[in-house]
Amino acid sequence: MTTIAPPADPRLAEGAPATGPDGSARLRATLWTLGVLGAVSTGATVWLGIWVTPPDKVQGNLVRLVYLHPGVAWVALYLAFGLAALASLLYLWPRTRSLVWDRLAAAAVEVGVVFTACTLISGSIWGRPTWGVWWAWDARLTSTAVLLVLFLGYLALRRVPAEPHVRARRSAFAALFAAVDVPIVHFSVLWWRTLHQGATVLNPTLSPEIHGSMAWTLLLGIVALTVDFAWMLVVRYRIGLLEDRLGAEELDRAIDARRAEGGAA
Amino acid sequence: MSTPPAGTAVAGPAATGTAAGAGPQAAGTGPVPARRFRLRYAVVGCVLAGALMFLLAEGLGSSLNYYIPVAQAVHQRASLGSSHFRLEGVVEPGSVRDTSEGVDFTVTGGGVAVPVVATDSPPQLFQANIPVVLDGHFAGSTFAADQIIVKHSSQYIAAHPNRVRAPNGSVR
Amino acid sequence: MNYVVAGYSITLGILFVYAVSLGFRRRRLARAVAAVEAARAPVTPPDPRSPQ
Numbered sequence: 001m002t003t004i005a006p007p008a009d010p011r012l013a014e015g016a017p018a019t020g021p022d023g024s025a026r027l028r029a030t031l032w033t034l035g036v037l038g039a040v041s042t043g044a045t046v047w048l049g050i051w052v053t054p055p056d057k058v059q060g061n062l063v064r065l066v067y068l069h070p071g072v073a074w075v076a077l078y079l080a081f082g083l084a085a086l087a088s089l090l091y092l093w094p095r096t097r098s099l100v101w102d103r104l105a106a107a108a109v110e111v112g113v114v115f116t117a118c119t120l121i122s123g124s125i126w127g128r129p130t131w132g133v134w135w136a137w138d139a140r141l142t143s144t145a146v147l148l149v150l151f152l153g154y155l156a157l158r159r160v161p162a163e164p165h166v167r168a169r170r171s172a173f174a175a176l177f178a179a180v181d182v183p184i185v186h187f188s189v190l191w192w193r194t195l196h197q198g199a200t201v202l203n204p205t206l207s208p209e210i211h212g213s214m215a216w217t218l219l220l221g222i223v224a225l226t227v228d229f230a231w232m233l234v235v236r237y238r239i240g241l242l243e244d245r246l247g248a249e250e251l252d253r254a255i256d257a258r259r260a261e262g263g264a265a
Numbered sequence: 266m267s268t269p270p271a272g273t274a275v276a277g278p279a280a281t282g283t284a285a286g287a288g289p290q291a292a293g294t295g296p297v298p299a300r301r302f303r304l305r306y307a308v309v310g311c312v313l314a315g316a317l318m319f320l321l322a323e324g325l326g327s328s329l330n331y332y333i334p335v336a337q338a339v340h341q342r343a344s345l346g347s348s349h350f351r352l353e354g355v356v357e358p359g360s361v362r363d364t365s366e367g368v369d370f371t372v373t374g375g376g377v378a379v380p381v382v383a384t385d386s387p388p389q390l391f392q393a394n395i396p397v398v399l400d401g402h403f404a405g406s407t408f409a410a411d412q413i414i415v416k417h418s419s420q421y422i423a424a425h426p427n428r429v430r431a432p433n434g435s436v437r
Numbered sequence: 438m439n440y441v442v443a444g445y446s447i448t449l450g451i452l453f454v455y456a457v458s459l460g461f462r463r464r465r466l467a468r469a470v471a472a473v474e475a476a477r478a479p480v481t482p483p484d485p486r487s488p489q
Contacts, residue, residue, distance in 0.1 A: 021467035021474070046445060054423040059390060063421055065444045072448060092307060114455045118448045125444040131414045132388030138331035173310060180314045193330040193353070195398060197419040209420040228452060235459045242466035249473045 021242060034231040041224035048217040065126040067217045070200070071225035073119040077182055079229055080112025081151065085179035088172035102168035103244070105175055106158055107236035109151050111229060116148045131195060139188040140196035147185055150178035164244070332398045336375025347402045353416065354379065358393035372397065383410040390415045
């Protein structure tokens with residue numbers, strides 16, 4: 001008993017809850033908790049980052065942008081695209097094949113694309129006063145821009161109409177292909193000479209080059225953006241689920257209508 | 266509904282041998298061969314991904330470097346000639362002199378110093394002992410730079426370690 | 438400091454607008470699904486769930 005024939009309508013059978021369209025009470029409670037936690041921790045990061053922490057010895061107040069940018073990049077690169085790659089692998093692996101993973105990958109990529117755009121924008125706003133330029137074609141910045149384009153391509157591919165499992169398979173391969181760029185972005189500052197500085201915390205020796213309240217604020221920023229990401233991911237996953245449910249309902253209606261026509265003729 | 270295990274032996278070898286390019290259509294022949302195709306796709310995908318990584322790292326490796334450090338640039342001065350490239354070095358303290366066109370200073374690195382004539386107003390963080398990336402070319406023994414970019418390090422150090430509370434956000 | 442304020446407001450602004458848009462998308466879809474399912478409810482047999 002290793003293989004199971006696909007159910008009549010995979011979109012309804014896989015991951016579709018028996019609850020109403022608003023989700024279970026537990027889901028709503030989770031979302032509420034995540035939302036409050038995310039808002040409070042993000043607010044605390046802004047407060048600590050702008051008003052409490054000291055200015056930097058070299059860059060003065062510009063260091064305050066550093067409490068935001070790494071957290072956004074962390075979510076985009078490692079959480080969102082890492083999760084998308086993992087979910088795509090789990091979909092392609094026959095034993096764990098389920099549209100749940102496809103939907104999760106789609107949700108993670110969409111949120112990840114927004115975070116990647118924010119990474120580029122916040123980095124650019126820091127780069128203009130610090131480096132003196134808005135943009136530099138160094139390996140880190142270029143590979144990040146490539147990452148954004150690759151995952152935008154993934155989202156475009158998902159809009160091509162196809163059977164759910166055909167689309168899922170195709171998207172999973174696309175996600176894995178695009179995710180090859182994630183380690184390139186991460187190691188670009190070690191592999192090549194870049195204008196972008198090396199990692200402050202996740203450096204090869206894992207010895208953070210930031211201390212005191214600055215370090216704690218950076219850490220809080222990363223946690224806050226992670227919670228924000230979790231909220232967005234759950235809501236985006238629900239959207240995918242509802243879209244599939246609506247699509248399946250409309251398909252059923254069309255079939256019913258066809259059947260009724262056939263019966264009348 | 267499930268497929269009896271016997272189906273593996275029957276459908277397996279024949280299908281894998283003939284329909285390599287059939288792709289999704291092959292899924293109609295039964296779940297077991299289809300699974301093999303997917304495994305094959307996964308292997309091909311991994312090989313392609315690995316090849317891409319290798320190409321990016323090896324083939325484009327050196328051209329992806331954003332700048333050339335001072336010591337290396339001086340070593341290659343003959344081959345660099347008057348070609349355009351980016352030079353990286355640390356601004357030597359006491360060498361900075363404002364000129365009518367921009368700023369003159371010396372960059373050091375790896376025990377080598379190169380005098381710079383820059384025709385660009387330096388960025389706000391430009392100062393002694395800061396690493397800079399200069400866009401320009403060698404002109405004789407000096408480096409003629411038309412753009413100065415400050416290269417910030419990955420270190421963040423509090424300016425006033427004994428004063429935890431910074432001035433209000435509105436200040437400066 | 439202007440760059441700092443701009444950086445925070447633009448970055449967090451984009452994330453906030455995206456989060457709000459997600460909320461609206463979810464609500465609109467939930468309403469559509471509720472309407473469609475309510476319309477079908479009297480005639481549809483229970484979902485054929487596979488023993489997965």
